[in-house]
Amino acid sequence: ELLHTYSLIHDDLPAMDNDDYRRGRLSNHKVYGEANAILTGDALLTYAFELLAAPGANKPETQLRIIREVAVAAGKDGMVGGQIADVAGEGRTLNLEEIEAIHKGKTGALLMASARLGGILAGGTEQQVQALTDYSQALGLAFQIKDDILDVVGNSEILGKPAGSDLRQGKATYVSLLGLEGAEHQLHAEILKAQAALKLFGEAAIFLGELAFYIEQRQH
Numbered sequence: 632e633l634l635h636t637y638s639l640i641h642d643d644l645p646a647m648d649n650d651d652y653r654r655g656r657l658s659n660h661k662v663y664g665e666a667n668a669i670l671t672g673d674a675l676l677t678y679a680f681e682l683l684a685a686p687g688a689n690k691p692e693t694q695l696r697i698i699r700e701v702a703v704a705a706g707k708d709g710m711v712g713g714q715i716a717d718v719a720g721e722g723r724t725l726n727l728e729e730i731e732a733i734h735k736g737k738t739g740a741l742l743m744a745s746a747r748l749g750g751i752l753a754g755g756t757e758q759q760v761q762a763l764t765d766y767s768q769a770l771g772l773a774f775q776i777k778d779d780i781l782d783v784v785g786n787s788e789i790l791g792k793p794a795g796s797d798l799r800q801g802k803a804t805y806v807s808l809l810g811l812e813g814a815e816h817q818l819h820a821e822i823l824k825a826q827a828a829l830k831l832f833g834e835a836a837i838f839l840g841e842l843a844f845y846i847e848q849r850q851h
Contacts (some may be wrong), residue, residue, distance in 0.1 A: 633682070633767045635741055637675035638714075640668050647718070676705070684734050689752070697748050704744035713737030717802070725803035731772065738778075739771025746770075766839065769824035774846050776818040779804040780849070781813060822847045 641649045644665060651661050660668035664685050713736020734801055735798040746767035750760040791798050805814040827841040829836040
């Protein structure tokens, strides 16, 4: 949650998405200024690793593994890398493979890390952790596709942020590439992939299956 919030604060900055609202309220930099917003994001990022490195009940090798998992997900091969590719892609025509690569990093990496860490800390087998990886990758793409759809058809008051911001910034999205109907079809396909990955867990994963359904139906 700390890493996610840091990423949103930085994402809203004028140098990035330049959004004035987040979750129905003024963005951090609009209230406290850009310098404080940058420093707040930095503080949340470092505090996340302070918590991960704190002594606890986990074995040292497990603790090192989860620290590395989070670092990779948040860094150049994950969220930051996806954001860099997203900024570089503004005003360009991207293909579906390029858009998916951006969002597997920008949106999906932290979500995947969350799912994998749950499996690792619960003592799951490699097969179970891989199933959670497959589930979360599909869920992350589904979340982003739904975001792209809501950016076109959503209501700013319900979304809690300005609708149409991707269009204004010239960003390539699933809707701009596939059309609204095509994006909705792709969304449903990713939801089916996510639910299929959960079959290994049976009834124990009912909540995760319902979460996938919620993402497909959400309006904000």
